[in-house]
Amino acid sequence: AQKITQTQPGMFVQEKEAVTLDCTYDTSDQSYGLFWYKQPSSGEMIFLIYQGSYDEQNATEGRYSLNFQKARKSANLVISASQLGDSAMYFCAMREGPNFGNEKLTFGTGTRLTIIP
Amino acid sequence: GAGVSQTPSNKVTEKGKYVELRCDPISGHTALYWYRQSLGQGPEFLIYFQGTGAADDSGLPNDRFFAVRPEGSVSTLKIQRTERGDSAVYLCASSNRDRGLYNEQFFGPGTRLTVL
Numbered sequence: 086a087q088k089i090t091q092t093q094p095g096m097f098v099q100e101k102e103a104v105t106l107d108c109t110y111d112t113s114d115q116s117y118g119l120f121w122y123k124q125p126s127s128g129e130m131i132f133l134i135y136q137g138s139y140d141e142q143n144a145t146e147g148r149y150s151l152n153f154q155k156a157r158k159s160a161n162l163v164i165s166a167s168q169l170g171d172s173a174m175y176f177c178a179m180r181e182g183p184n185f186g187n188e189k190l191t192f193g194t195g196t197r198l199t200i201i202p
Numbered sequence: 203g204a205g206v207s208q209t210p211s212n213k214v215t216e217k218g219k220y221v222e223l224r225c226d227p228i229s230g231h232t233a234l235y236w237y238r239q240s241l242g243q244g245p246e247f248l249i250y251f252q253g254t255g256a257a258d259d260s261g262l263p264n265d266r267f268f269a270v271r272p273e274g275s276v277s278t279l280k281i282q283r284t285e286r287g288d289s290a291v292y293l294c295a296s297s298n299r300d301r302g303l304y305n306e307q308f309f310g311p312g313t314r315l316t317v318l
Binding site (some may be wrong): 089090118120122127128129130131132135176178180188189190191193194195 | 231233235237242243244245246247250252258261266291293295297305306307308309310311312
């Protein structure tokens with residue numbers, strides 16, 4: 086089974102609208118971390134937001150928020166008031182185990198987001 | 203400060219040749235990671251260094267792939283007898299367990315390897 090599933094290969098959104106990018110994950114660990122990264126056409130991966138499995142509140146970072154539903158094993162990224170510069174690939178990733186234990190990230194296949202002026 | 207840098211940015215080689223890809227992590231970062239990203243896919247983990255030692259090399263696909271980090275800073279990913287299937291973008295990342303709140307990984311721009 087895929088550890089990280091992103092079911093939306095591509096999305097088109099009007100500028101200034103909110104957008105939700107879906108991510109579901111699969112793990113048997115109780116302790117894990119979920120990350121979202123942005124990859125513009127330049128290729129560099131940019132860290133956006135993190136959610137720990139024991140965090141009770143949804144993470145927020147500026148216009149980014151993470152809709153964490155632990156029972157459903159989903160960690161959707163919400164971008165409010167989208168901007169043209171948000172056009173990029175977005176990857177959901179998971180680290181299994183405690184924060185400073187197993188270090189490797191497992192990534193999904195990504196969602197290409199295009200913001201329309 | 204400076205981010206993660208990788209050289210070369212592009213490498214074209216012929217099947218069967220040997221290549222080396224270099225990664226300079228963020229100064230002071232103790233952890234270094236290599237990932238491989240094939241076209242249309244997310245990055246796949248290759249190897250993780252904590253200091254000079256490889257703490258997890260479970261992602262290396264076969265014994266043609268090897269990586270070193272002799273002084274705990276710069277790392278080199280070495281690929282012997284390259285095959286066309288090795289063509290991908292090789293990403294390097296670093297993190298600092300002592301300062302990163304989430305131990306988030308900071309990525310370099312990648313090296314695009316093309317094997318003809």
